[in-house]
Amino acid sequence: MRETTKEFVGGSKTTIVGGKITKTTVGNHNIWGESITDNAGGTITETGVENGLIFGDYVPPEKHYTTHPKVEKVEFFDENNKLLNQNTKDFWYGKKLKIKVTTKDAKDGAMIYLTLQGKSKSKNQKFDMMNGSGFRWGFVPVKDNQYETSLFELNPNWYSDDFEYYDYDEQTTKIKEEDLNEFYVKISFEAKPVYLPLEGQRLKPIAYKRNYEELIGLFNTDNPGTKDLLTNYENKFIDSVKDFKTIVDGFSEYIHEDNRDLTVDQIRTEVLSSAKKLWDEALWQVQGHDLTTKNKDPKTGEEKTIVTKVPALLDDRPLYWARLTMQVILKRHPIFEKDIDFEKSTVKKGTELEKIIQVFEEKSRNYNGIDFSKAGGKKKVLITGFDPFILNQFDNPNFIGNILQSNPSGCVALSLNDINIGNCYIQTMIVPVRYTDFDGNQDNAKGQGEGIIEKYIKPWINQVDMIITVSQYRPKENVIDMFGTSRRGGFNDNENFIRENGSQAVSTKFEWIQTTLPKTFANAPFVKFNWKFDNVSHPENTIPKSEQILNEGSGGDYLSNEIFYRVGKMRSEIRPTLATGHFHIEKLQEAKQDLKDSEIKRLLNIVKKGIEEGIKGI
Numbered sequence: 001m002r003e004t005t006k007e008f009v010g011g012s013k014t015t016i017v018g019g020k021i022t023k024t025t026v027g028n029h030n031i032w033g034e035s036i037t038d039n040a041g042g043t044i045t046e047t048g049v050e051n052g053l054i055f056g057d058y059v060p061p062e063k064h065y066t067t068h069p070k071v072e073k074v075e076f077f078d079e080n081n082k083l084l085n086q087n088t089k090d091f092w093y094g095k096k097l098k099i100k101v102t103t104k105d106a107k108d109g110a111m112i113y114l115t116l117q118g119k120s121k122s123k124n125q126k127f128d129m130m131n132g133s134g135f136r137w138g139f140v141p142v143k144d145n146q147y148e149t150s151l152f153e154l155n156p157n158w159y160s161d162d163f164e165y166y167d168y169d170e171q172t173t174k175i176k177e178e179d180l181n182e183f184y185v186k187i188s189f190e191a192k193p194v195y196l197p198l199e200g201q202r203l204k205p206i207a208y209k210r211n212y213e214e215l216i217g218l219f220n221t222d223n224p225g226t227k228d229l230l231t232n233y234e235n236k237f238i239d240s241v242k243d244f245k246t247i248v249d250g251f252s253e254y255i256h257e258d259n260r261d262l263t264v265d266q267i268r269t270e271v272l273s274s275a276k277k278l279w280d281e282a283l284w285q286v287q288g289h290d291l292t293t294k295n296k297d298p299k300t301g302e303e304k305t306i307v308t309k310v311p312a313l314l315d316d317r318p319l320y321w322a323r324l325t326m327q328v329i330l331k332r333h334p335i336f337e338k339d340i341d342f343e344k345s346t347v348k349k350g351t352e353l354e355k356i357i358q359v360f361e362e363k364s365r366n367y368n369g370i371d372f373s374k375a376g377g378k379k380k381v382l383i384t385g386f387d388p389f390i391l392n393q394f395d396n397p398n399f400i401g402n403i404l405q406s407n408p409s410g411c412v413a414l415s416l417n418d419i420n421i422g423n424c425y426i427q428t429m430i431v432p433v434r435y436t437d438f439d440g441n442q443d444n445a446k447g448q449g450e451g452i453i454e455k456y457i458k459p460w461i462n463q464v465d466m467i468i469t470v471s472q473y474r475p476k477e478n479v480i481d482m483f484g485t486s487r488r489g490g491f492n493d494n495e496n497f498i499r500e501n502g503s504q505a506v507s508t509k510f511e512w513i514q515t516t517l518p519k520t521f522a523n524a525p526f527v528k529f530n531w532k533f534d535n536v537s538h539p540e541n542t543i544p545k546s547e548q549i550l551n552e553g554s555g556g557d558y559l560s561n562e563i564f565y566r567v568g569k570m571r572s573e574i575r576p577t578l579a580t581g582h583f584h585i586e587k588l589q590e591a592k593q594d595l596k597d598s599e600i601k602r603l604l605n606i607v608k609k610g611i612e613e614g615i616k617g618i
Contacts, residue, residue: 002157002235002252002325003126062117062184062195072102074185074196076203079151085197088177088204093156094256094334097203099149099185103142106189111139112147113188117195120181122160124229129155129257154183156256156332159207162218162227168397171444171496173209173345180204208331211345212496213434214324216392219403225394233403237321243281244318247274252329264335264352271356274326275363282319286414288312314600316410316430320387323364327357346442366417366429367456372463374418375425379465379615382427382457384563385413386471389433389494393591398492406595408585409470412607422612424466429456433494433559438566439505444497448507453566458574465618466579467567468517468611471560473584478606479530480521481554481582483544484513484564489557502551505562506569512550513568514543515581518617524609530554530584555584579618583610 076084079096091097099114116135118127129135137149163179166172182202187194197203210218217234218227239245251274255267291308331340331353339353340346347354362368372380386409390401413428420426431437431452441447457467473479486508490499499505512533522528531538532554544550553561564582571580585607588599 002238002249003128003230061193062186065193065195066198068187068189068192068194070103070106071187071189071194071196072104074187075100075102076183084203085201086204088180088206091203091205092334092337093154093159093205093207093332095205095337096151096153098151099137101142101147101185101187103145103147103189106142106145108143109141110190112142113138114140114147114149115186115188117184117186118158118181119184120158120160121179122162122181122229124162124231125158125160125181127158153260153334154205156207156329156334157252159205159332160229161207161210161215161328162229162232164209164215164218164227166212166215166395166496168496172343173211173215175209177204180206206342208328208340209342209345210328213494214328216403217321217324219394234321234325237317238325240315241281241285241313241318243285244278244322247277247281248322248325250274251326255329255333262333262335264356267330267333267335268356268359271330271360272363275323275360276369278319278322278326278364279366279369282316282414283417284310285313285318286315286411287417287419312415314411314415314597314604315406315595316385316414317388317406317595319364319414319430320410323360327360330356330360344442349442361432361452362456365431366427367452370427370429370460372425372427378420379424379618380427380463381424381466381468381611381615382429382460382464383413383416383467384457384469385409385411385428385430386560387430387433387494391494396492396496398496400591402589402591402593404592404594405589406600407472408588408600408603409472411600412470412585412604415604416608416611421608422615424611424615426611431563435493435497435499435559436495438559438562439499444495446500446503448504450506453563454570457567458570461570461574461578464578466517466615467571468581468583468614469560469563469567470583470585470607471555471563472587473555473560475587475590477584477586478527478603478610479554479584480515480517480527481561481564481584482515482529482531483533483550483554484515484561484568484582485533485550485553485557486511486565486569487549487551487557488562489552491558493559505565508569510569510572511547512544512553513565513572515564515568516571516577516579517581517583518579518614520617521583521610521614523613523616524606526606527610527613555582560584583607 077098078084084091114137134152140147160181164173164175167174182204184197184202218232220226220228220231221233221236222231238248254270288311291310293306294303295306296303336353339348339351341348386407388405388407391403391405393401393403410430413430416426417428435447436442438451439447439449440451486504488499488503488505490501492498531540531542533544533550535552555561567580571578
């Protein structure tokens with residue numbers, strides 16, 4: 001998770017005197033601090049009369065002060081007055097709670113001072129806002145041996161998700177109870193401190209646990225195999241582009257820090273705005289843009305407009321990781337507690353959160369932003385790309401991944417949106433590498449049915465001149481797949497879900513589909529047609545039998561084959577003459593390799609030339 005963006009400091013104390021300071025105590029004199037610095041113009045003398053000087057480890061005050069003659073107990077309650085101490089099962093960060101202190105033999109009106117304390121096993125967990133006035137109750141009166149605070153909330157950004165881990169046997173994300181952050185209270189009463197509740201009885205709130213795809217981004221960039229709140233790949237890619245960092249931090253601040261009582265409608269409005277900003281920023285970043293600023297001459301007062309050319313950064317990864325991060329932030333808002341299946345880390349069907357996540361996906365992937373109004377007399381071409389995939393290079397026993405992996409098809413989609421190539425005008429969207437989005441089933445092992453491809457591409461079948469689905473293939477191979485099959489191989493997707501090997505993606509009598517993309521694509525350098533099926537290369541014009549079951553299409557049996565098939569099936573049912581098919585473009589990175597700007601530029605030119613030649617064929 002990212003750092004909280006609002007910071008408060010507890011203050012400091014400086015004492016200046018002209019002469020000497022002498023302190024004498026009959027008993028012990030204890031000083032505690034995060035760090036203690038002694039400076040002197042002359043000498044510093046430390047003398048222990050009996051035992052000399054003893055140097056040891058710092059002992060936190062709460063270890064010292066566990067009892068108090070007049071403070072009996074400290075308890076946490078929710079807004080319904082339910083006791084929360086030792087409750088780690090159903091109390092979420094962000095929900096309202098209060099503190100109740102019980103004293104004995106205290107006079108009514110006696111002043112007590114409370115400060116909320118937090119402790120984490122994460123070295124980077126900063127409870128940034130805890131020193132603010134919202135978590136201190138200073139010099140408040142006891143009455144009838146009790147004091148009760150007003151309701152307050154614990155920032156969901158304080159949840160340390162770097163201790164989450166994926167259980168491959170049960171296919172769920174887990175966190176051990178001893179790894180949860182704990183909260184307690186420092187009490188100052190009658191000049192004596194005490195820290196309660198004691199360890200083992202403190203409040204340990206929970207939050208939505210990241211799913212498999214969301215969890216991968218927390219791996220530490222400096223120490224592979226471990227996770228870290230801040231120094232992780234998720235933050236690396238988000239922070240690589242200033243405006244992405246601004247969007248994500250602003251969203252986090254709005255959802256979890258600035259607004260204590262957001263409504264579902266307010267959250268939906270913020271999602272509409274922020275998700276659209278993600279897509280727009282990705283286009284600016286990948287396509288390059290002019291940055292216009294105004295500068296006033298300090299002497300003449302004349303205002304000048306300065307236009308700076310910002311070069312394109314061809315990288316789809318900041319968009320991918322920002323989208324995941326923001327959805328985790330969204331899922332952790334307590335208003336959606338009932339909309340989450342906590343054990344499975346899924347959003348329940350038919351809930352308000354599911355509807356808002358759908359809005360987020362529509363805006364940040366451009367599902368419902370397709371607009372051909374500026375096409376004029378040019379041919380209308382719809383292109384889809386994919387998210388990065390096979391990212392987990394650390395603890396997944398099923399494959400060796402590359403967490404630095406881009407998906408060049410995502411770069412293609414971002415680069416070509418809203419531009420002209422030859423005689424065509426292009427609009428694009430980017431789809432996830434998730435079976436659930438394709439077939440609508442949240443089961444991690446099986447599913448069949450319609451999903452995002454039918455919902456967002458079907459309306460364009462009768463309105464465009466060509467649909468090209470694009471995905472990553474093999475190194476140095478750029479091919480137009482000839483055949484797509486309804487059958488699946490079932491390889492792990494980005495959620496670590498699989499599908500039954502050999503099962504059909506949709507219930508259909510059409511076992512395979514042939515592309516209708518024009519043969520003129522092959523006039524472009526480095527582009528050819530792929531006549532392979534069932535993992536066997538065939539000569540040109542070799543066609544499978546009409547009812548033949550293909551275990552693999554020309555491009556394999558994964559989601560790239562599936563999107564080809566789904567679009568082709570809709571085309572054959574609605575408008576058989578429409579040009580549709582799949583453009584498999586070369587893989588640019590191997591294990592542990594980063595994306596090279598020169599390579600993605602080279603590939604982008606190949607794709608552009610392929611489209612330019614392809615459009616001539618219709």
